[in-house]
Amino acid sequence: MKLRTVILAGTALAMASGAATAMDMTIVSWGGAYSASQNNAYHKPYMELNPDVNIINDESSAEAVAKLRAMNEAGNVTWDLVDVVASDAIRLCDEGLAMEIDHDTVLAAAPDGTPASEDFGDLIVSECFIPQIVYSTTFGYRTDVADWGGNTPDDICDVFDLETFPGKRSLEKRPINNVEWALLCDGVAKDDVYSVLETEEGQAQAFAKLDTIKDQTVWWSAGAETPQLLADGEVVIGSTYNGRLFALIEEQKQPVAMLWDAQVFDLDGWIIPTGLPEERVAAVKDYLMFATDTQRLADQAKFISYGPARKSSAPLVGQHAELGIDMAPHMPTDPNNAKNTFLYNYEWWADYRDDIDAKFQAWLAR
Amino acid sequence: MSDATAGQVLTTQDGKPLKASLARALRREKLRALVLIAPLLLFVVLTFVAPIVDMLFRSVENGIVADTLPKTVVALQTWDPRSGEAPDEQVFAALYDDLAIAVEAKTHTRLGSRLNYEQTGISSLFRKTGRRINRMDEAGPFKDQFLNADKKWGEVETWQVLKQYSPRYTDGYFLSAVDAQRTIDGISLKPENEQIYLFLFGRTLFLSIVITISCLLLGYPIAFLLAHLPLRTSNLLMILVLLPFWTSLLVRTSAWKVLLQQQGVINDFLVWINLISDANRLVMINNQTGTIIAMTHILLPFMILPLYSVMKTISPSYVRAAKSLGATDWTAFWRVYFPQSVPGIGAGAVLVFILAIGYYITPELVGGTSGIFISNRIAFHISSSLNWGLAAALGTMLLVAVLVLFMVYDRIVGIDNVKLG
The missing domain is CATH 3.40.190.10 (Periplasmic binding protein-like II)
Structure with a gap:
């Protein structure tokens, strides 16, 4: 009897407090x-x-x-x-x-x-x-690479330049951003990138450009990978989200700098x-x-x-x-950082993502 | 036998026939057993069989076109894609009716992203047309209005995809899963630059076999030691085997990254002892080597434990008997001991192989591009591209592959020859 009263009282209390609080x-x-x-x-x-x-x-x-x-x-x-x-x-x-x-x-x-x-x-x-x-997806590079002879990359196409800037790169394991950068560095004008990518030849052109650095590239799938690879010296230049690079440079004080050129806003x-x-x-x-x-x-x-x-x-x-x-x-939007930016075309990728991703994965596997 | 005994029925004390009474008792026994296992049976059906059946079903299910565009599907039946022309006004009128309802219910974009898996550009076609539909003149003619909204409505390819995927069930996902496609002229392989799945299936099988073999080569001696060392030493060794088993999978995989990378511990050590030069550091991660090393380590306990429990039951007197009859150490091991440990090898190998074939997080982290498995693509289609039909088809094929291998194994080794202890 007593126990039941206690239980009843407890339930009532719990219900009352449930109604009143969070x-x-x-x-x-x-x-x-x-x-x-x-x-x-x-x-x-x-x-x-x-x-x-x-x-x-x-x-x-x-x-x-x-x-x-x-x-x-x-x-x-x-x-x-x-x-x-x-x-x-x-x-x-x-x-x-x-x-x-x-x-x-x-x-x-x-x-x-x-x-x-x-x-x-x-x-x-x-x-x-x-x-x-x-936020933006952009490149960070190590500032202490001896092989570079004092040069520092300041152009997106330096990522594809293995002669002046030898060493491993890291790129995201998906086509978005990578194919755009490849075309920009293969002489395609910024405004034409997506119309070129719509064609089979344009896609082949992008993959051919990526082929030139393929065996020097580590492919990442989580945003934390590039900062880690840069900190370990596994890669000398790599793409990731700008906030991750900020943490690496300003909070962890690693010898890394931002490239910012042709950063892709998202x-x-x-x-x-x-x-x-x-x-x-x-x-x-x-x-x-x-x-x-x-x-x-x-x-x-x-x-x-x-x-x-x-x-x-x-x-x-x-x-x-x-x-x-x-x-x-x-900030990626700061005028000094945003001198040359690239706009990610959402509508276009909603259409082409399935198709180009299949080709990209087949290209990666080969 | 006399007539009297043949006609006489044996009865129990209360006068019932013994046979019927016995059958009843047995039936009751069975029923009780069934009731006792009913919760488990229900649990297995609900949490294991039902989801798998549901997944298998998704790989052929394709009701979305007929549900979203019912009138268009009917109207399209008379259209012949070989005519080389877009359908006539009647089909467009049906499309208008269907789309008006679909846009109201906001299901047209869902259909668009479904069909975009088959034909690039349909996603935006439906989104764009959906925005225009309310501004169209209800009186028609509709064909021109649709062509004004987007010229893709005038292309045969668009309509061909719609017609091809209008049945409620499709083999399209399975065709995609084997790098094939159905065109107007029948089934053909996809262009070479889009073929990937068969290749990945092959690689998954190959790497899983390599991992199973390396687990066996490393695990057998350890299990042997565990089973035959004095208890105190073997307990310590057992803890060393189990400790990594209890550690998080991600921690172990990350540890391998630290060890194997080019600026990592192993390379640093090799450079330090001058075995390799600083410029030629070994590439041991982000490729197949990385996947094999990390997965062998992770799956090793699954090989050692069944081996150990089988070896523990092998009586040492057999080997002693063989030796007393003049066998050398090797002969005694190979002819007497090893055959008795085969059930453990079978159990360990099946366990490791089946676990390996479905792994995806470790290959994703250390596999680079040459060490990834088919399961990585399944995960991509589940969580990223949302193409669950294709993921289900790939998963079904993986399941069938495992079952076939299991049957082959049964034929060659015999499933009753597998022991976990």
Whole structure:
């Protein structure tokens, strides 16, 4: 009898406290320094303002597309907000797995009243995509290579120049970016790259150029590999995300420098999965209104060297939270770094990815 | 035999026929056994058989075209791709009706990305047309309006893909999985610069066999020592075998990176003792060598443990008897001991081979381009390209390959000759 009373009382208490306290919100991101920057810039301040919301970090962004599809098929979507790269956002939108949103009503306007759709501008590459940062894929090189005789690479085509800059390179194990760089260094004009790549001959031309460095190349599949290879001296020049190189150079003080030439801009941002109940959608939208405003995006740049996606955030970018150095010169969008940039064509790759990837993998295996 | 005994039925104490009574008792026994294993059976069916059947089914399932464009599929039946011309107005009218509904439900882009696996460019064709559909004139004529939206609607290839993939079941994924494709003239191999899967299947089999053999060569002496050293020493050795077994797979793989890379520990040591020059450091990682070394290390315990448990049961008196009859050490081992350890070799080899054939994380990390397996492509199609049909077809082929090899093994060695202890 007594035991039953205790159990009943306990259950009642648990239910009461459940109603009063936290509503959980699962936010999926990439983990590591990137999740930490989001935690510092978005999650913590939001939870201070909204003590009844408890944000749970899930580090599954790398498998987000496949997992979302599986969740959707099972009819049980457990994620509230997912951080993905723009090409995945387009894919998820096409598959009907991400919610289309009206950017001007869901997102806050800039402090001067510019509507969100203009503040983000061209970076809204899909109706489902809420841009967050601009990052770039670019090259880093070791500054202490004896064989180079004092030369330092300053041009993207130096990557393909084995005479002046001998040594191993590292490139990503996928065609995107690599075939564009190959064509640029094989005399194709920047504006013609994609129209050339549409043809069989153009693709063969790109692979022929890549052939010239194939046996000197280590192929990576995770962003952390190139920094490690550079630090170990396994490669002398390699491509990766600019934030990884920033950490290698400024935080770990390795003898590495950035090439920046022909860096390829890419975007990362949020999508809301489809199939969420209404009250969860409302909660996520409330979070998004806060976490993507001008100040919050600028705050994130204190913790990681990725450029905020809003035009209005750029002037607010300050110093690194721990190192105390100015972050602006380390942004891929900084005028000094962005002298020669390449724009990644999402629509084009959505069409050609399956085809060129098959050819690229066959080329790699041979 | 007399009539009396033949007619008399043996009964139990309560007067029932003995046979029926016995059968009932046995049936009850069986039923109870079945009830006892029912939870396990249900668990296996739900978590093992059902997912595999579901996966096998995905490799042929293709309802998406008929579900998204039902009227168009019917209208297309009369169109002949050999005519060399795009279909007529009637088909375009059906397409308009279907697309209007699909765009409302936002399923047209999903169909686009499905068909893009077969023909480059269909993904954007559907996305683009979807945006234009609401602005089209409902009264028609539709053909011109579609051609205005995108000239690809006027190309025979587009319609051919649509027609070819309109049945609810397709062999297309399996054809892709063997580097083939179906064109208007029947089945043919893909162009050489797109062939990859058969080659990868071959490499996966070859590398798995090499890994199994090297595991056996390294594992046999260790298992022998384990089984025959005094208990105290063999326990220590056993811990050395099990310790890496308990360590995370990723940690072990990363450790091999540190050891094997060109600026790594082994190369540094070889340069230091002047065995190789600084300019000619060995390339031992990001190629097949790396995959073989790392995977042999990771799978070694799976070879040693079954070998050990079989060797433990081999009575030392057989070898002693052989020696007392005049056999040399080698003859005693080869003719008496080794044949008794064959069941352990069989179990270890099957275990290692089947684990190796499906590995993907280690080849991905240390295999470079020449050391990757078919499973790396399956993982790519599951998580990156979302082409689950092709992934399922490749997975099915891998499963069938393993089953065939298992049967061959059964024929040659005999499956009852496999022992885990």
